[in-house]
Amino acid sequence: MELARGTSSAGAGGRAGASWGEPGGVARRPFRCLEDLGCQIRKLSGWTANIKVIEQRLARVYTVSIGSIPMERAVNEGRILVVDDEELVRLAIADVLVGAGFEAIPAEDADEAIYVAKQSLPSLILSDVSLKGMDGIALCRHLKSDPETSSIPVILISGNLIDNQDQVHGLMNGADDYMLKPLDGKLLIAKIRAVLHRYTHPSETIEYIVAGDLVVDPSAWKVTWKGSPVHLTRKEFDLLVMLLKKPGKVLHPSFLLKSVWGHSNDGDDFRTVRVHISSLRGKLGPFGEKIINIPGVGYRLDSP
Numbered sequence: 001m002e003l004a005r006g007t008s009s010a011g012a013g014g015r016a017g018a019s020w021g022e023p024g025g026v027a028r029r030p031f032r033c034l035e036d037l038g039c040q041i042r043k044l045s046g047w048t049a050n051i052k053v054i055e056q057r058l059a060r061v062y063t064v065s066i067g068s069i070p071m072e073r074a075v076n077e078g079r080i081l082v083v084d085d086e087e088l089v090r091l092a093i094a095d096v097l098v099g100a101g102f103e104a105i106p107a108e109d110a111d112e113a114i115y116v117a118k119q120s121l122p123s124l125i126l127s128d129v130s131l132k133g134m135d136g137i138a139l140c141r142h143l144k145s146d147p148e149t150s151s152i153p154v155i156l157i158s159g160n161l162i163d164n165q166d167q168v169h170g171l172m173n174g175a176d177d178y179m180l181k182p183l184d185g186k187l188l189i190a191k192i193r194a195v196l197h198r199y200t201h202p203s204e205t206i207e208y209i210v211a212g213d214l215v216v217d218p219s220a221w222k223v224t225w226k227g228s229p230v231h232l233t234r235k236e237f238d239l240l241v242m243l244l245k246k247p248g249k250v251l252h253p254s255f256l257l258k259s260v261w262g263h264s265n266d267g268d269d270f271r272t273v274r275v276h277i278s279s280l281r282g283k284l285g286p287f288g289e290k291i292i293n294i295p296g297v298g299y300r301l302d303s304p
Helices: 034-045 051-059 087-099 110-120 136-145 164-172 185-200 234-245 253-261 267-290
Strands: 079-083 103-107 124-128 154-158 177-180 209-211 214-217 222-225 291-294 298-301
Touching: 079 087, 079 110, 087 103, 087 185, 103 110, 110 124, 110 136, 124 136, 124 185, 136 154, 154 185, 177 185, 177 267, 185 234, 185 253, 209 234, 214 234, 222 267, 234 253, 234 267, 234 298, 253 267, 253 298, 267 291, 267 298
Parallel strands: 079 103, 079 124, 124 154, 154 177
Antiparallel strands: 209 214, 214 222, 291 298
């Protein structure tokens, strides 16, 4: 089976080295709708399943057609490792990524993802939480603890409605963002680009930020509390620096979304800010109590 270039004998899911949208790969037209993608999958794989079943399964993955996403095929925006144990999910997400100018590399479980991540060093890893064997959160924790892969950003995806504590758990294990299925293709691409932008355009250089017993070294991305290291994710670090730059001022979630995440959105995305603030407060211990939530207004860091 071929999509953008030859995949391995494992099929569309691919094993290590197989990818979609890699420069020099076989050109193909983008799928313009779920029905088109479903027809191509059935034709290429020889499935006889009812096309409506395929469309319904794909509809759980993303909610906008690839045609609504700006095409930037002339620019290779980066290599994305897509980790999911469902082949159709990998195909659908890969099609959105390739249509937006990315190269997509598939992995069906955590073990394969770890191997591929070390071999190909992707720009970003997009992983489902509910994987067979090692789940996505454990995978994220493993990747962030390994020096070879610790600098690769990770976005986790969940197919179930989860509460804030579940998201906090994922973020505390190193995830850079958290999304729920069904995915909106435009939002997925926007979040990927925002995360990549933060990693490639770090905050302006400041020697140190000292707030009582808290010391932040922006150039080294290090935080210490009373001399002990505090391990933060990239977004938690950026949030902390932003709060420290504006002590005593109330920062609205929309301002934090634009300043830290690199995009603005409606109230639905304010939950992302809330989850990260909650995780940050928990990691900072007594200092975290100085981050005050002003209901309906925003967040304020009280002076130490």
